Amino acid sequence: MEQIDFNYLDRLAQKYGTPFYMMDxxxxxxxxxxxxxxxxxxxxxxxxxxxxxxxxxxxxxxxxxxxxxxxxxxxxxxxxxxxxxxxxxxxxxxxxxxxxxxxxxxxxxxxxxxxxxxxxxxxxxxxxxxxxxxxxxxxxxxxxxxxxxxxxxxxxxxxxxxxxxxxxxxxxxxxxxxxxxxxxxxxxxxxxxxxxxxxxxxxxxxxxxxxxxxxxxxxxxxxxxxxxxxxxxxxxxxxxxxxxxxxxxxxxxxxxxxxxxxxxxxxxxxxxxxxxxxxNVFSYVSRIFQTKEIAGQKFLSTDGTVFDVKPTLHSNNLPHTFFVKESGDGTYVANLVGSTCMEKDVILSDVCVPSTIKNGDYVKIDGVGAYTIVLTPTFINYVSPIVSVEGKKETLVRRRQTLDDVMAFYNI
Ligand SMILES: Cc1ncc(COP(=O)(O)O)c(C=O)c1O
CATH class of the missing domain: 3.20.20.10 (Alanine racemase)
Known part of the structure; x- marks a missing residue:
């Protein structure tokens, strides 16, 4: 797999949208x-x-x-x-x-x-x-x-x-x-x-x-x-x-x-x-949309969701990396929260995040290959695409779900 940095993920994000899975x-x-x-x-x-x-x-x-x-x-x-x-x-x-x-x-x-x-x-x-x-x-x-x-x-x-x-x-x-x-x-x-x-x-x-x-x-x-x-x-x-x-x-x-x-x-x-x-064959990349502080707790909101990375909602933090456009010194502790409008959509709890993190940066969650994609029905968001990455070559092996897909097996 190519060296993963902000620019690499940003290029994939522009092409496929976020969130997306990466398959190795x-x-x-x-x-x-x-x-x-x-x-x-x-x-x-x-x-x-x-x-x-x-x-x-x-x-x-x-x-x-x-x-x-x-x-x-x-x-x-x-x-x-x-x-x-x-x-x-x-x-x-x-x-x-x-x-x-x-x-x-x-x-x-x-x-x-x-x-x-x-x-x-x-x-x-x-x-x-x-x-x-x-x-x-x-x-x-x-x-x-x-x-x-x-x-x-x-x-x-x-x-x-x-x-x-x-x-x-x-x-x-x-x-x-x-x-x-x-x-x-x-x-x-x-x-x-x-x-x-x-x-x-x-x-x-x-x-x-x-x-x-x-x-x-x-x-x-x-x-x-x-x-x-x-x-x-x-x-x-x-x-x-x-x-x-x-x-x-x-x-x-x-x-x-x-x-x-x-x-x-x-x-x-x-x-x-x-x-x-x-x-360890799949990772999940989502985009940070905002940082918030409420009653002393800091939150990073992303367009990803816990349901895509640990649908069983267990409490362990999965291995993860933040990718920021502007690096700087220091970190602070925050929760990474998802896009589903459910309070329990907490992807990472009390983790260190770069102090410069902001809208447009990315987070990659690793180790999401087992009992995730198969347990993720359409829930609030369109189902995410999967990009296979081999060296410099990348292939879209599943596109993002569309409204037509969602409607396909309903009789209206
Ligand atoms: C019959 C059978 N074989 C293989 C597996 C794979 O197990 P695991 O993913 O834990 O290796 C399971 C999982 O429950 C199973 O039921």
């Missing part, structure tokens, strides 16, 4: 390749399923496809989008799979991880209508993510995760699928945790291996540990105590390569990274 595709490619190398240096059979839900900007997904990733999708919309983008290899997860999309995915040979009994019934029905067809599916295992101290590591402090089949259910499901001639080619163990700790993958892998051995899942081609990893942190985030890609590869592969069933079957290890490859 080479960082994304680098993240994927680094994650791959961490595994491939120990074991040759690896599939990376890029988690669409994290950010499905087509230009980004094209890079994942070029890097050899499968699309990992969790809904009909994501499935259709992946196929439209051109992915031949799709991993279809998620709790709701209506029969038409499920049957389409079966016809197209996608890797489908079933989550619930109603899907098993649909697949059995499909097989009975297509007795001559080789039907192969995957199953999601409900993982007990309780650590040695009895603490649940499931995301948001939940006591249990709700996805997949319990082991007890699988003891009925697996024999009934096998009896109908349906092959089980994938086992999925994704379990989201809040701490993204390496040890969680020990729990996941052990439970998956034990199930594979017990039920002799010898047709398995995809040993899918899911996503939920840490990585791709934007500069400015303290990563000193955070895991690296190789830490995850070590724990997963060390356990697998010691296991008798695994060494006999040698399936692909599947990882489904989202945040951990895309967080």
């Amino acid at each position: 595709g080479s960082t994304y490619m680098h993240n994927i390749e680094s994650f791959k190398s961490a595994f491939l240096s120990k074991y040759p059979n690896l599939v990376v399923g890029y988690s669409f839900k994290t950010n499905y900007v087509p230009a980004l997904c094209n890079i994942a496809m070029a890097a050899g990733c499968y699309a990992e999708v969790v809904s009909e919309m994501e499935y259709d989008l992946a196929r439209r983008i051109g992915f031949k290899n799709v991993i279809f997860n998620g709790p709701i799979k209506r029969e038409p999309i499920l049957y389409k995915a079966l016809n197209e040979g996608s890797v489908i991880n079933l989550d619930s009994l109603y899907e098993v019934e649909s697949v059995l029905k499909y097989k009975s209508k297509n007795p001559g067809r080789d039907v192969a599916i995957g199953l999601r295992l409900n993982i007990d993510l309780t650590d040695a101290d009895g603490v649940s590591k499931v995301q948001c402090g939940l006591r249990v995760g709700r996805f997949g089949f319990t082991r007890k259910l699988l003891s009925d499901v697996i024999p009934s699928l096998k009896k109908s001639g349906i092959r089980i080619i994938s086992l999925h163990g994704h379990t989201s945790s809040s701490d993204r700790a390496v040890a969680n993958y020990g729990l996941i892998v052990k439970q998956m291996l034990s199930l594979c051995s017990e039920f002799q899942l010898d047709d398995l081609q995809y040993f899918d540990v899911g996503g939920g990893f840490f990585g791709a942190a934007a500069k400015g985030i303290d990563v000193s105590n955070k895991p690296e890609y190789s830490d995850y590869a070590d724990i997963i592969l060390d356990l697998c390569l010691q296991n008798e069933w695994f060494n006999k079957v040698l399936p692909n290890i599947v990882i489904e990274p989202g945040v951990s490859v895309v967080a």
Whole structure:
């Protein structure tokens, strides 16, 4: 990416308007390749399923496809989008799979991880209508993510995760699928945790291996540990105590390569990274419109919004840089507030801003690649454009939304 300074951002702002996202595709490619190398240096059979839900900007997904990733999708919309983008290899997860999309995915040979009994019934029905067809599916295992101290590591402090089949259910499901001639080619163990700790993958892998051995899942081609990893942190985030890609590869592969069933079957290890490859790939640039002081508090108003950079409205300040036309000495403390006319539209709280900042300057917020663009519907403002920046070349990969776009799916 070109050196980013006031003049550079000002040029992009004149061309595309503000606010806008900046996408750095080479960082994304680098993240994927680094994650791959961490595994491939120990074991040759690896599939990376890029988690669409994290950010499905087509230009980004094209890079994942070029890097050899499968699309990992969790809904009909994501499935259709992946196929439209051109992915031949799709991993279809998620709790709701209506029969038409499920049957389409079966016809197209996608890797489908079933989550619930109603899907098993649909697949059995499909097989009975297509007795001559080789039907192969995957199953999601409900993982007990309780650590040695009895603490649940499931995301948001939940006591249990709700996805997949319990082991007890699988003891009925697996024999009934096998009896109908349906092959089980994938086992999925994704379990989201809040701490993204390496040890969680020990729990996941052990439970998956034990199930594979017990039920002799010898047709398995995809040993899918899911996503939920840490990585791709934007500069400015303290990563000193955070895991690296190789830490995850070590724990997963060390356990697998010691296991008798695994060494006999040698399936692909599947990882489904989202945040951990895309967080630092996007930044968000908005323009400062005014500075204000009210009851001793200073505010900078921008045409950006918190809903575009952290739609979950968490309270952490994201890494950021102010770009001012006129530099000067000193800073003061202010809140950066957004354009939506909502009091809670606070993008940065109590941060140091250059003393010379004024109308026409810019602020860039980093690390906004994950769960932002996909979670940002039209709200008060037109949806922002995305500019892909590669060296000196820039490409508009999404234009700004227009009134016609907003009206397109309403019947008036
Ligand atoms: C099945 C599945 N795979 C992969 C991911 C990606 O997780 P993350 O973005 O935390 O890496 C998720 C996210 O919830 C998921 O549900």
